[in-house]
Amino acid sequence: MSTESAATDETGSTAPEPAAEDALTRTASAEDTTEDAAAERPSGVETAEGGAQDTETGAEEGAQPTESQAEPAEDAAAQPSEAEAELAAQRELRERIERRKAEREAPIESGTKLSGTAADLLAAVRAVESGEKPARAVFEPESTPRRPAPEPARRPERPAPVSAPAGPAAETVDAVRAVLAEGGAPAALAEQAATALGDGAESVLREDPWQLLRVTGVRPEQADGFARALLGDACRPDDERRNRAVAVWLLEQAAVAGHTALDAPALESTLGRYGVADADASVQSAIAEGDLLVFQDALEESPGTPTAPAATTDTGEGDEAAEQEQPVRVLVGLERYALAEESLADGLARVLNCLPKEESPQQAALLAAAGSVRGSTAELIRAVAGSSLVLHTGGEAARTEPAALVAAAAAAGLRVCAAAHAPYGKREFARRVAALFGEAEAAGEAASGSAVVVTVAELLSGAAGPGRDAEGAFELDLLVLLDAPQLDVEGAAMLVESLPDGARLVLSGDPGVLWSAGPGRVFADLLAARACPVVVSRVPDEGPIGELVSGIGIGELNQVAAPNKEVVIVPVRDAGEAVHRTVQLVAESVPRAFGLPADATQVITVGHGGAAGTRALNVALKERLNPGPGRFGGFDPGDRIAYSPAPGRTVQGRVVRADADGLHLECEGRPVVVRKERVEQAVRHGWALTAHQAVGQRWPAAVVVLPGDAAQGLTRAWVYTAFGRGERHLSVVHGVEQALPRSVAERPAKPRTTRLQMLLRTQVPAPEAAARQDA
Secondary structure (H helix, E strand, O other): EEEOOOOOOOOOOOOOOOOOOOOOHOOOOOOOOOOOOOOOOOOOOOOOOOOOOHOOOOOOOOOOOOOOOOOHHHOOOOOOOHHHHHHHHHHHHHHOOOOOOHHHHOOOOOOOOOHHHHHHHHHHHHHHHOOOHHHHHHHHOOOOOOOOOOOOOOOOOOOOOOOOOOOOOHHHHHHHHHHHHOOOOHHHHHHHHHHHHHOOOOOOOHHHOHOOOOOOOOOHHHHHHHHHHHHHHHHHOOOOOHHHHHHHHHHHHHHOOOOOEEEHHHHHEEEEEEOOEEEEEEEEHHHOOOOOOOEEOOOOOOOOOOOOOOOOOOOOOOHHHHOOOOOOEEEEEOOOHHHHHHHHHHHHHHHHHOOOOOOHHHHHHHHHHHHOOOOOOHHHHHHHHHHOOOEEEEEOOHHHHHHHHHHHHHHHHOOOEEOOHHHHHHHHHHHHHHHHHHHHHHOOOOOOEEEEEEHOOOOHHHOOOOEEEEEEEEEEOOOOOHHHHHHHHHHHHHHHHHOOOEHHHHHHHHOOOOOOOOOOHHHHEEEEEEEEEEEOOOOOOOOHHHHHHHHHHHOOOOOOOOOOOOOOEEEOOOHHHHHHHHHHHHHHHHHHHOOHHHHHHEEOOOOOOOOOOOOHHHHHHHHOOOOOOOOOOOEEEEEEEOOOOOOOOOOOEEEEEEEEEEEEEEOOOOOEEEEOOHHHHEEEEOOOEEEEHHHOOOOEEEEEEOHHHHHHHHHHHHHHHOOOOOEEEEEEEEEOHHHHHHHHHHHHOOOOOHHHHHHHHHHHOOHHEEEHHHH
């Protein structure tokens, strides 16, 4: 690695607000919110992914999106946009989960829970007993053999896809605006409050003013002021409504940090810091009202830990005592995420159990294809032939292996779909697959199946990819999900629920990158649960950047040989100098050394706020690369932007023009119009991004900015992700001194509290445990 001398700049630096250690208490002002540029909130909360997300993921916060967050494309104004369709799919999933919960809690009628052959036999017996059909017609073999029913319970019927509903009625918004005015709250919150609270929102706010906390960006002290203005002397600090609302709000903030649930003691402790005198009673009240759910998950014993045997008696009281003494972990969570995790675990169990046991021609063809390749590529194809759920880990170069799988599966006659997190991943993977198909055609081996490559957002919204059958399931035989660490529990649940019985699922990704912007850590939980085959790629990332990133992945920040300046370290003294050197690198140094245009370089920094955050960097880069007065909300034609059609998604593009309809963008070759009232929330300048916005994408050159005040936001996962975004060149504007190697060595990632691993282990035994049971 080479080092450039630092140029002196007199600009001072202002450190951003430090992030609190507790994920529940990380908050910020509207100016320093850490929302993802893709879907910024009006005034949000800062979150952390091992400290790094503290300063970057606000709009990727896992908060429930509103219908107004989706923007229609210019060429499809009459149809629901991709983002609207995606949000509608999320609502459909939550409704389906609620119906399933209601079915489970309902009384069980005789025979209603049977499935498969048992259900058919019961129906036949009842038909004969009632005289509806003669016994001969029912019990004689059918002329055509029936397809064997899957072993697990059948998936409930999916409702037909629905169009995205319109936003709240104008009358409702006006009524909410009037209530907000009475309480001294900003009128701009009216539409968000009406959307969050639904019909009768104004009555809800009058009866319980603290429900204003359900609006994104509102903090407890702001809701308290609103309540005092509405309730007057009736407003008390120990009001049970306030305590319940704050408990729910804290769990929403925990979801922002990636948690799907929290330890009950941690929640109660944090409630005390928000003025709740009896935190335990408040939590119990919220549970009784149905605002929160409580779980008691058994704790696993550490290997080698001796267990004291319980005293036994002839009455068996010892067994009961041992069962009662089993340690449990009490968790509290919101129904939305709890049910999504349960639905995901149920769906994964169904996927694992629905693969036919007899060998099919497609399976034989896959095994034959595995014999024609080597190494971990062959292992992956063999694993998919023998299991309906497979995990695959590896870096960017390892994508050749799922590409080979897609080509082999299509050649075997399977209907295949591959989905990537970002358009870049879709584009690059499609190129790899097309090259393999071209080689096969040149060899005279035409595929009898089909393969399509899409983004996850396109797949969920139906904008691209396979169609759906009458039950709403994808019409495919194999789904390969790339960038698997970016799946949150709700998105993963929607995808798994949409798989038909008998389909195969492959989750492929790099476990070293930052986790999903939304709550959960699906890929990490699946790896830890060991419920299915895992194929570890042995294909290394090449070049100096690949060598550097591979070392970071195992906790080592090594010096690497970079004869052609593939990796350059630029030391700086303060944030002002960091901004100056970054602009110099993007506009002059990198284009001169590598012959790349300035647009081929992406700047990545720890957060949005601060003297060297994305805001400050984008201001400086715009002034140098596309100066202008910012005629429309700070934007000018030609500006590079980051646009968010929905929370957790970032699409890069350029400003084309602005008119009465809004801001016209070109994103990935498609025209998009963002209404003027949505521009501030949905669009940022995009010369500089956070690592969470950049994950799943790569550029010819990357400049990673690490000012001194960014040290607390660094983790191994953040550094691994940011340093791996450059294909040909990486410049590190380095001002954190020894904090960088320490974060790589000592801070892998901030833990997230989730339940998926436990749910999977109760439904799907690990392969080795299953083998022992079979023996």
